[in-house]
Amino acid sequence: MRFGEFLVRSGAVTADALLKGLADQRGMRPFVPSLVVEEGYMTADEALSLLNWAEDTGRDFLDVAMEGGAVSRQQAEVLTARARQVTPPIGQVLVATGVLTPEQNSIHIQEYLKQQRAELNDSVNRN
Numbered sequence: 001m002r003f004g005e006f007l008v009r010s011g012a013v014t015a016d017a018l019l020k021g022l023a024d025q026r027g028m029r030p031f032v033p034s035l036v037v038e039e040g041y042m043t044a045d046e047a048l049s050l051l052n053w054a055e056d057t058g059r060d061f062l063d064v065a066m067e068g069g070a071v072s073r074q075q076a077e078v079l080t081a082r083a084r085q086v087t088p089p090i091g092q093v094l095v096a097t098g099v100l101t102p103e104q105n106s107i108h109i110q111e112y113l114k115q116q117r118a119e120l121n122d123s124v125n126r127n
Contacts, residue, residue, distance in 0.1 A: 004090045006112045013099055021094045029087045032061055035079050042070050 004022065007013045013021075033047040042050070042065075054064040062076040071079070088096075091105040100108070 001116075002090075003109070003112050006115065007090075007094075007100075007108060010108070010111070012104065012108050013094060017094070017099045018090070021090055021097060021099060024097060025087060025090055025093045028093070030083045032079055032083055035082060036065065036071065039075075039079070041065075041075060046070065 001009075004013075004018045008015050008018050033051045036042055037044050037047050050064050050068065050070065051061055054061045057064075062071065062079065065071045066073060066076055091100065091109060094100045095102050095105050
């Protein structure tokens, strides 16, 4: 179970608040075509051209870039991981938007980790 789902199930936030927070979080994620240019895999003009083609065909930018040979699968995985690393966790987003206080977030993180450890222990003990 992910932390956001835990927050909803425990009654800390509503599903609506979580969905809004996830949308806000997505907006904080770095723009992958910009990362591709920053890493030197292609020029800004090439990235824009691929982005337009991807959007016109309803496809993912990195899929189009891999298909065209602009990035390898490994490079695409690194770019995706990099984008995720700099995206704030959902708890921080919910604090920033006033849904949770920092104290509430800390308490819920501790409860979530405690539950995750208990589930892991149960799983290990069953096997």
